[in-house]
Amino acid sequence: MSTAPSLEHDTSHGHHAAPYQGGVMRWLTTTNHKDIGTMYLTFALIMFFIGGAMILAVRAELFQPGLQLMQPEFFNQLIGVHALVMIFAALMPAATGFANWQIPLMIGAPDMALPRINNWGFWLLPPAATLLTLPFILALFGVGDGAVATGWTLYAPLSVQGGMGVDFAIFSIHILGISSILGSINIIVTIFNLRAPGMTMMKLPLFAWGWLITAFLLIATIPVLAGAVTMLLTDRHFGTHFFNAAGGGDPILFQHLFWFFGHPEVYILLLPIWGLIPHVLGTFSRKPIYGYKAQVYSFIAIGLLSVVVWAHHFFTAGMPVPALLYFMYSTMFISLPLAVLFFCWVATMWRGAMSFETPMLFAQGFIVLFGLAGLTGLVLADVAADAQYHHSYFVVAHFHYALFAGGIMGVMTGVYYWLPKWTGHMFSETLGKWHFWLTVISFNLTFMPQFFLGLAGMPRRIPDYALQFVEFNAISTVGAFILGFSQLIFAYNVYKCVKGGKKATDKVWEGADGLEWDLSSPPPHHSWEVQPVIK
Amino acid sequence: MTTHTSPHAQHYFVPQPSPYPFILSGGMFLLALGFILQMNAFALGSWIMMAGTAVILFVVYNWFGKVIGENEGGAYSQWEDKSFRYGMIWFIASEVAFFAAFFGTLFYVRNISVPALAGMDPAFSLWKEFTATWPSAGPKGSSFTPMGAWGIPALNTALLLSSGATLTWAHWGLLKNKRSQLNLGLLLTIILGVTFLGFQAWEYHHAYTELGLTLGSGVYGATFFMLTGFHGFHVTLGAIMLMVVYGRCLKGHFTAQRHFAFEGVAWYWHFVDVVWLGLFVLVYWL
């Protein structure tokens, strides 16, 4: 296998090898899955910091009761845009970046199946992110009244009455949705059509399986969100009454449509992570992945169940009792396949010769903290208990254990695991360990108190609070600032690793297993042009 | 994992770097931005929209032209062809989900929200005389005449169903290498499709000017126009794609073995056909 660094790879031979375009044109026009993967990941990192800065402003406001730094309207804009940015512009693009880099390498494919569509999927993201955040800037010039201020859930009638920011959010969501659909189609086609000869579906790496189910979920649910926000748009500007009782419509209808997308969305965010964690655990336990088939079937089961449980997000909106019971039990039922995954993760480590490099630390931190997300989710799924916890900080803590510890820390696991393969350099283990411990400690410092705040009755999405909540909020804000600034270590470590560092071997990690480790580090610009044959 | 490199493997076509996706994204940004500004009464909006539309049309024309050129130049083998087919299938799947959102909404308003409004305790209801009838303009809508099923809509059903048949007939012609049958079948399909659109335009005009049925006519008007409107939009796209395929047929493109573009468009057309059947039964008839 060629060990030439990617930039010197000879592209003059072969009728299809793409010549490099210099400078910025390379990135605008590229059809290469590695280039596109890099763009997705870089974009995700930038948006992660933008979304993070927004929420640090929010935490600063919540450091003390009363209004110090901002008006409630602006507070609402920040929390809504923070969530949309983190979900749609940080986590999802990061997962798609992984898919672009890794799926072709792992399944022995020459590239993604539809390379130009692939590039389009990426380049839709910057316009969408611009639409989302532009109203902030327009407001500075006296145009409009700022960004969407409804929270990421865009509930009617608030969103029907909201200002121009809602329109920007609607179109941003449309463009993000198109991007997701394009990415999903590409991934499905690549997995179905470009696998190396001999790689049957039951030999497919778990990471690819996780993404496959994700892609199906996106295709099934993103269009429903698109439909919902389209109805919102016509209610706002073209006189329809979908969400207005005066015309026979119903605001609760919006909640149904939104969460038909929204609940599967949380699995969309996590399935790629559940796919990559077993690879990491196996590598650093020097053991094969435990329960491959059980994990595949769990992915499928979770995918199917995730589209039939949506109403647990609005138990308190009022539903017939049989519906409440149905949504409660079906929600709780999802924890069974999820428990199977947890079991397999732990069993992969059981009696393994473990070593604790940064990716392994993150994977194990993920298991523990994401476990807390699942357990608190079970509490919320209980209709009677949820009547108290709904719309409180308990929910905020729950989904940050799921989305920060489960999602973002999962992404960091993947970055630390694969970065040496991508760049050809090792990152700094010392900085990696600092990053891990600071993240885990400050994460818990930030969000653990929010469980107690929620149990005590502090509502979410309110810029002021009663005096009894002072201590926990102060702790949470301090934690949040440590958490936010710790991520600069991560950015610096990644940057240094891209620029240089100790040479990585082809296999990178002693216990690594899979096709991608047969390639050089970094892999040639075009890899697996001749497909490997799997025995 | 044991791997060996197979000596005779074929090469998958990975296209050259292309500026079109990036430009297309820019065009879509302008279109969205212009639309937002236009809806919020900024004069600049419609100009930006037009610029965006022009960019999009420019790219669509050139990008498709490029792909057709590559195809005719023999760049694609069976392997790439399969990618296109899978891609088209999952694209149509996403369209199904999009229409499902609106059909779901129709189900919800007819079976849940309208009866719930009518069932409210009069002591607490704003709209005391409201009854759960369908079509409903809602508690506070102005009256209108609903669209009957057995006039134009029934005729339109016949038109679309026969267009599905003529398209399949054209496909048979292509498979048996009877080019005149192919061309005639396609032409008939296009004519039927365009006639359908003409009738629908007339129906909308009738609804707005004579029946008093508008987007604002409560949830009936909203679901009626959104469902039939998005369907009509898809028929328009399908008809344009059919015209392109027809033009390519006249130029002698496609063979009995290799004709993804024809089949992809045909799948799309049949999908639009099936959606119409749902519309006819659930929106017009029942």
Place this chain on the structure above:
Amino acid sequence: MDSPPGFTDEELARRRAMSRRLAWILGAVALAIYLVGFIYYRP
């Protein structure tokens, strides 16, 4: 030179034994917390 210098056989065996011991300890702790939950009630 494809794979990094690995652990010796003794080191691997030591790590396996340790992970097994740690797992039993963690299991015991979890069980203990569970049992305490049965015995101890908040007033």
